[in-house]
Amino acid sequence: MHEMGIAMQVVEIAAASIPEHLKGSRVQGVYLKIGKLSSVVPDSLRFCFDIVSKDSAIAGATLYIEEIPVTARCKSCDHHWTIDGPAFSCPRCGSATIVLTSGQELDIASIEIEEKPIGDQETV
Amino acid sequence: MEIKVVRKVLDVNNTIAEQNRKLFADKNVFVLNVMSSPGSGKTTMLGKTIGRLMPEIRTAVIVGDVSTTNDADRLAKTGAPVVQVNTDAFGGDCHLAAHVIAKAAENFDLAEVDLLIVENVGNLVCPAEFDIGEDAKIVVLSVTEGEDKPLKYPLMFRVCDAAVLNKIDLLPHLDYDKNEAVRNIVQIHPGIPVFEISACTEAGMEPWVIWLKEKVKEKHV
Ligand SMILES: Nc1nc2c(ncn2[C@@H]2O[C@H](COP(=O)(O)OP(=O)(O)OP(=O)(O)O)[C@@H](O)[C@H]2O)c(=O)[nH]1
Ligand SMILES: [Mg+2]
Ligand SMILES: [Zn+2]
Numbered sequence: 620m621h622e623m624g625i626a627m628q629v630v631e632i633a634a635a636s637i638p639e640h641l642k643g644s645r646v647q648g649v650y651l652k653i654g655k656l657s658s659v660v661p662d663s664l665r666f667c668f669d670i671v672s673k674d675s676a677i678a679g680a681t682l683y684i685e686e687i688p689v690t691a692r693c694k695s696c697d698h699h700w701t702i703d704g705p706a707f708s709c710p711r712c713g714s715a716t717i718v719l720t721s722g723q724e725l726d727i728a729s730i731e732i733e734e735k736p737i738g739d740q741e742t743v
Numbered sequence: 744m745e746i747k748v749v750r751k752v753l754d755v756n757n758t759i760a761e762q763n764r765k766l767f768a769d770k771n772v773f774v775l776n777v778m779s780s781p782g783s784g785k786t787t788m789l790g791k792t793i794g795r796l797m798p799e800i801r802t803a804v805i806v807g808d809v810s811t812t813n814d815a816d817r818l819a820k821t822g823a824p825v826v827q828v829n830t831d832a833f834g835g836d837c838h839l840a841a842h843v844i845a846k847a848a849e850n851f852d853l854a855e856v857d858l859l860i861v862e863n864v865g866n867l868v869c870p871a872e873f874d875i876g877e878d879a880k881i882v883v884l885s886v887t888e889g890e891d892k893p894l895k896y897p898l899m900f901r902v903c904d905a906a907v908l909n910k911i912d913l914l915p916h917l918d919y920d921k922n923e924a925v926r927n928i929v930q931i932h933p934g935i936p937v938f939e940i941s942a943c944t945e946a947g948m949e950p951w952v953i954w955l956k957e958k959v960k961e962k963h964v
Contacts (some may be wrong), residue, residue, distance in 0.1 A: 658898060725751060
């Protein structure tokens with residue numbers, strides 16, 4: 620529901636991540652990791668991203684979203700598993716003291732920048 | 744060319760939330776973030792709760808609201824200082840962000856406050872994701888909502904430290920399986936305390952109020 624705000628943050632962070640010497644190069648892609656427990660809806664985020672990025676330093680970039688499964692580790696027996704239903708206790712020993720090891724991500728992993736043609740490179 | 748970034752999208756919010764947490768710790772203020780779907784009874788329940796806390800525990804309230812309702816007026820009747828905030832400051836109306844809390848908290852003399860209650864925007868999705876610098880989060884669910892709400896909004900029930908099941912006075916009139924609702928909550932978050940209350944009749948209020956008082960006192964020792 621707050622995809623617009625998220626999209627604004629993504630664009631801001633991505634634009635700020637362009638290294639100084641590549642300023643002005645086209646950003647082709649922005650790579651996000653979104654945990655399945657997160658409430659962000661990938662399709663609406665892409666929609667908002669396209670609107671917000673249009674007039675920014677990363678105009679024309681495509682948003683790539685990798686969805687991260689929810690995984691957990693049992694503190695009692697060290698079992699590690701993927702949670703794919705609404706059950707948050709250890710399937711091996713039944714313990715409820717578990718830690719979520721993934722699934723809550725909302726991270727920017729990387730951006731893909733077009734290499735500048737050789738002739739464009741400034742001399743240092 | 745790939746440039747590694749590796750940053751949390753909510754970095755800005757998380758940073759401000761940490762600043763809030765530090766400020767509240769310095770001032771010895773316990774912060775409770777109250778979340779629920781719209782109309783589950785947060786304001787009613789908080790009014791009754793504050794009545795039982797004051798004056799022993801000096802309480803202040805921040806109410807987040809999408810439009811102007813009279814939540815702030817209703818809570819001000821308890822004698823607690825209340826600030827109402829609008830929530831369209833972060834690209835949406837769906838949650839309170841950390842900077843909104845930082846700004847709203849400026850309205851209080853925090854040295855005179857033991858407990859700051861934040862009534863978040865009625866929404867089971869977005870508020871779960873936004874740290875505001877609170878010490879505890881609770882979710883209020885009412886028996887007029889589906890028993891399967893916890894299964895549909897697992898993150899909310901995962902992140903909360905307690906759940907309040909409200910409006911139990913209505914149970915005789917409803918075809919609602921309370922035990923199934925509690926089972927679903929505990930399935931998502933094993934061990935979470937669940938308080939069954941009626942904010943209207945005040946049935947079941949005592950265990951909830953005791954839990955909250957304990958939490959506040961833990962921070963003060
Ligand atoms: N029967 C019954 N009704 C209740 C109870 N608690 C609240 N209500 C009613 O539920 C309605 C909504 O209550 P509020 O306290 O405004 O709920 P809220 O969660 O603050 O609502 P929003 O802030 O708009 O999301 C009101 O009509 C209340 O009188 C309860 O324990 N029993
Ligand atoms: Mg309310
Ligand atoms: Zn185990």
